[in-house]
Amino acid sequence: MNQPREQEVPPRLALAHISKSFPGVKANDDISLSVRPGEIHALLGENGAGKSTLVKIIYGVQQADEGTISWNGSPVSIPSPKAARRLGIGMVFQHFSLFDAMTVIENIALGLDEAVDREALKGQVAAILQSYSLPLDPEREVHTLSVGERQRIEIVRCLLQKPKLLIMDEPTSVLTPQEVERLFATLRQIAAEGCSILYISHKLSEIKALCDSATILRGGRVVATCDPKVETTRRMAELMIGAELRRIEHGRASGAGAVRLAVSGLSLPGAPPFGTDLREIAFEARAGEILGIAGVAGNGQAELLTALSGERPATAPDAIRLDGKPIGLEGAGARRTLGLSCVPEERNGHAAVPDFSLAENGILTARHRLPLAPHGIISRGAVRRFADGVIKLFDVRTTGSAAPARSLSGGNLQKFIMGREIGQQPAVLVVSQPTWGVDAGAAAAIRQELVDLAAKGSAVVVISQDLDELLELADRLCVINEGRLSTPRPVASLGIDEIGLMMGGIHGAGEQAEAAHA
Amino acid sequence: MLEWRRRREPSTPMLWLSPLIAIGLTMLAGMLVFTAMGYDGFHAVGSIFVTPFAEPQRWADIGVKAAPLVLIALGLAIGFRANVWNIGAEGQYVMGAIAGTGVALATYDMSGWWILPAMALAGILGGMAWAAIPALLRVKLQVSEILTSLMLTYVAVQFLFFLVRGPWKDPDGFNFPQTRMFTADQTLPTIMEGSLVHIGIPVALLLAVIAWLLMEKTTAGYAVKVVGLAPAAARHGGFSAARTTWATMLLSGGLAGLAGLFEAAGPFGQLTPQFPVGYGFTAIIVAFLGRLSPLGIIFGGLVLAGTYVGGEIAQSTVRLPQAATGLFQAMLLFMLLATDVLVRWRIVWKRRAA
Ligand SMILES: Nc1ncnc2c1ncn2[C@@H]1O[C@H](COP(=O)(O)OP(=O)(O)OP(=O)(O)O)[C@@H](O)[C@H]1O
Numbered sequence: 001m002n003q004p005r006e007q008e009v010p011p012r013l014a015l016a017h018i019s020k021s022f023p024g025v026k027a028n029d030d031i032s033l034s035v036r037p038g039e040i041h042a043l044l045g046e047n048g049a050g051k052s053t054l055v056k057i058i059y060g061v062q063q064a065d066e067g068t069i070s071w072n073g074s075p076v077s078i079p080s081p082k083a084a085r086r087l088g089i090g091m092v093f094q095h096f097s098l099f100d101a102m103t104v105i106e107n108i109a110l111g112l113d114e115a116v117d118r119e120a121l122k123g124q125v126a127a128i129l130q131s132y133s134l135p136l137d138p139e140r141e142v143h144t145l146s147v148g149e150r151q152r153i154e155i156v157r158c159l160l161q162k163p164k165l166l167i168m169d170e171p172t173s174v175l176t177p178q179e180v181e182r183l184f185a186t187l188r189q190i191a192a193e194g195c196s197i198l199y200i201s202h203k204l205s206e207i208k209a210l211c212d213s214a215t216i217l218r219g220g221r222v223v224a225t226c227d228p229k230v231e232t233t234r235r236m237a238e239l240m241i242g243a244e245l246r247r248i249e250h251g252r253a254s255g256a257g258a259v260r261l262a263v264s265g266l267s268l269p270g271a272p273p274f275g276t277d278l279r280e281i282a283f284e285a286r287a288g289e290i291l292g293i294a295g296v297a298g299n300g301q302a303e304l305l306t307a308l309s310g311e312r313p314a315t316a317p318d319a320i321r322l323d324g325k326p327i328g329l330e331g332a333g334a335r336r337t338l339g340l341s342c343v344p345e346e347r348n349g350h351a352a353v354p355d356f357s358l359a360e361n362g363i364l365t366a367r368h369r370l371p372l373a374p375h376g377i378i379s380r381g382a383v384r385r386f387a388d389g390v391i392k393l394f395d396v397r398t399t400g401s402a403a404p405a406r407s408l409s410g411g412n413l414q415k416f417i418m419g420r421e422i423g424q425q426p427a428v429l430v431v432s433q434p435t436w437g438v439d440a441g442a443a444a445a446i447r448q449e450l451v452d453l454a455a456k457g458s459a460v461v462v463i464s465q466d467l468d469e470l471l472e473l474a475d476r477l478c479v480i481n482e483g484r485l486s487t488p489r490p491v492a493s494l495g496i497d498e499i500g501l502m503m504g505g506i507h508g509a510g511e512q513a514e515a516a517h518a
Numbered sequence: 519m520l521e522w523r524r525r526r527e528p529s530t531p532m533l534w535l536s537p538l539i540a541i542g543l544t545m546l547a548g549m550l551v552f553t554a555m556g557y558d559g560f561h562a563v564g565s566i567f568v569t570p571f572a573e574p575q576r577w578a579d580i581g582v583k584a585a586p587l588v589l590i591a592l593g594l595a596i597g598f599r600a601n602v603w604n605i606g607a608e609g610q611y612v613m614g615a616i617a618g619t620g621v622a623l624a625t626y627d628m629s630g631w632w633i634l635p636a637m638a639l640a641g642i643l644g645g646m647a648w649a650a651i652p653a654l655l656r657v658k659l660q661v662s663e664i665l666t667s668l669m670l671t672y673v674a675v676q677f678l679f680f681l682v683r684g685p686w687k688d689p690d691g692f693n694f695p696q697t698r699m700f701t702a703d704q705t706l707p708t709i710m711e712g713s714l715v716h717i718g719i720p721v722a723l724l725l726a727v728i729a730w731l732l733m734e735k736t737t738a739g740y741a742v743k744v745v746g747l748a749p750a751a752a753r754h755g756g757f758s759a760a761r762t763t764w765a766t767m768l769l770s771g772g773l774a775g776l777a778g779l780f781e782a783a784g785p786f787g788q789l790t791p792q793f794p795v796g797y798g799f800t801a802i803i804v805a806f807l808g809r810l811s812p813l814g815i816i817f818g819g820l821v822l823a824g825t826y827v828g829g830e831i832a833q834s835t836v837r838l839p840q841a842a843t844g845l846f847q848a849m850l851l852f853m854l855l856a857t858d859v860l861v862r863w864r865i866v867w868k869r870r871a872a
Pocket residue numbers: 022023025026027045046047048049050051052053054397398406407408409410411412437439526
């Protein structure tokens with residue numbers, strides 16, 4: 001796909017000297033780049049490097065302070081997403097805006113700028129699904145779909161507008177390896193038809209596999225452009241962080257510590273309307289070990305996490321034991337006081353309150369174990385010192401502990417949340433997607449902290465869809481599928497195909513069947 | 519061409535300016551409406567919004583009317599922050615007054631310093647008990663407290679009518695539907711000689727400061743804010759939405775009950791069918807005008823108290839009907855809701871592109 005550059009053809013998109021400031025940070029600083037027709041162009045950079053800000057400017061969600069955007073050679077202004085769509089720019093956000101209780105086709109109809117006749121729309125959607133061999137049933141209700149299928153809805157929405165540039169912000173962080181493969185096939189076909197693609201991801205191996213060229217951002221500036229096909233992933237990561245990449249050091253005597261968390265016969269009905277039932281969950285996590293829980297999203301991970309955190313208490317006291325003590329009926333606060341900390345995967349509105357400052361977000365889960373609010377009186381000083389400490393230790397890029405949580409880039413908020421929990425030295429830490437949306441350098445740092453926490457005698461449970469991460473971190477691994485947990489097995493004894501098959505479960509089989517139809 | 523643009527962040531200056539803009543727009547609209555209806559609109563608005571504050575002899579009256587408004591609004595605002603919508607403060611206010619009056623009637627022939635505190639306590643408990651019903655229904659059966667608390671207001675008012683016409687009717691009162699007058703030990707002490715300025719005013723100010731400390735400096739206030747802003751995060755942090763619902767309902771009910779008792783043992787000195795004047799509803803406007811902040815509510819209370827005082831002035835100066843007061847208050851809420859759009863949106867002037 002790497003055709004020789006033709007000077008006559010103007011670039012599809014050219015940015016010149018784009019700058020954008022937020023209070024206290026220059027998110028984009030004099031950024032220039034160009035994307036040719038049909039090119040798949042990667043945007044790389046650490047958390048907070050300014051990638052999302054840049055594509056939001058291109059998609060008209062935000063306005064640049066300085067600089068010009070040229071479209072097919074002529075300068076344009078893009079005051080709104082609608083204007084961007086009119087030019088032929090489509091964007092798939094990481095968080096989908098879909099209505100769970102409606103069908104695929106209804107969701108697509110709702111997302112369109114102009115009202116379209118329902119039958120005509122059905123025909124167009126069918127044609128797109130057909131020509132890109134996308135397995136997706138337009139009549140299914142969204143809540144029955146996997147994350148990969150939901151993403152396809154967003155892609156179809158974009159393709160309906162016949163885009164000339166498709167922007168994808170971290171599209172694969174929640175997909176299984178199989179779903180990623182299918183997505184790449186679709187993207188390659190779209191590009192081959194002449195549509196340019198601007199692709200943001202922290203997964204460098206994917207960028208090597210997919211992209212024709214890459215622009216690397218650091219601190220809002222372009223620090224390098226490179227050909228990902230020739231550059232090593234390690235080299236790209238080092239360009240991103242401007243330093244050498246740390247390797248994880250496993251310095252622990254793994255295995256035979258005392259049982260710290262014991263779960264047995266834990267069954268809970270899923271929250272209506274679309275929750276997954278937990279069925280007879282049983283596992284143990286020992287001091288010094290990291291237990292990995294793999295699985296495709298929506299198989300009970302969220303329910304398991306809230307059952308362990310105490311947000312939804314179990315029905316029997318000894319369904320969950322912490323250091324031998326039955327805590328199944330205790331609430332979230334009591335469990336945390338006893339030393340069980342949990343980090344849910346959703347940062348905004350679950351692990352953190354977007355409208356609160358980082359300091360105030362510290363109070364949310366750290367007040368039980370640290371003297372942040374003795375006798376119910378909040379100690380401003382202690383709260384600020386705690387948040388400042390987390391920010392420093394975990395290298396959270398922000399203007400300070402007074403910054404509202406929502407102003408942080410996704411990865412930086414995740415670093416703050418992880419730091420808040422690890423900083424309390426819990427007896428057991430359960431975390432879901434610990435490095436979701438976190439850049440390579442910071443992900444390595446977070447994983448190192450998890451390893452170190454285990455080495456100090458805590459038990460760590462990592463729930464993740466990222467198999468590479470689990471294989472790197474975990475001593476033992478099990479899989480959650482439709483609310484059931486398999487028996488944990490030592491990672492050393494497992495092959496990756498075996499885990500992939502266990503994860504695939506029903507979803508995998510279903511998709512193969514659909515693929516056969518298409 | 520004018521165009522609405524969404525702000526990236528809600529604007530803090532606009533948050534505090536919007537009440538002032540709303541007051542300005544209310545004055546303007548009021549002037550136009552009453553002029554169109556054949557009144558002297560300019561002087562009507564002046565009497566309602568300016569005269570009460572410009573003439574020092576009116577200030578005592580403003581204070582007396584602001585005290586119950588502030589007391590009730592404090593409790594409501596804390597509930598609103600937690601997404602608990604107690605709309606029935608008027609009923610809790612009446613029940614507080616009834617409970618306090620019950621103590622007064624029972625201690626009619628007694629004397630002692632303890633009687634008034636006992637009445638105040640009964641007032642608080644009466645208001646709480648009335649608020650406990652919607653709280654229970656919401657926590658146990660997920661029934662909207664907006665409807666139940668509002669409907670219970672009418673029950674409370676009917677109960678008051680029943681009492682003053684029946685069992686509690688003053689035996690020496692020439693068959694008027696009202697209770698006995700309270701004795702000296704049952705009446706709020708005044709703090710300015712020869713005026714109505716009673717102890718309820720400093721109490722309301724003190725409670726506003728305490729409410730502010732509670733919201734800003736304690737885990738309890740933190741819980742209220744988290745439950746309102748992000749219920750899932752609140753559960754994650756170990757805060758119980760049910761407990762917060764109970765606490766805020768009882769708090770707002772208790773404060774409304776106390777306000778009712780102050781009104782009964784202060785300006786009224788007895789219970790009559792004219793007792794429910796709608797302070798419980800007006801306090802909702804006070805809470806929003808004060809941006810749900812305890813200190814802002816003092817300002818909101820003064821403005822709305824001013825409209826009551828000013829409404830009476832306008833009745834004599836420009837012969838405005840009594841209902842005009844309510845009209846201005848409702849218009850203020852309406853304008854406030856409208857101008858609050860400016861907190862999240864801004865208006866830009868754009869030349870239409872060719
Ligand atoms: N609305 C905003 N208000 C204030 N600051 C913001 C806002 N949006 C982004 N920022 C800041 O701008 C910088 C760039 O953020 P951006 O979201 O573009 O990063 P990113 O490269 O997408 O990071 P990530 O990989 O973590 O998603 C960060 O420092 C962030 O805190």
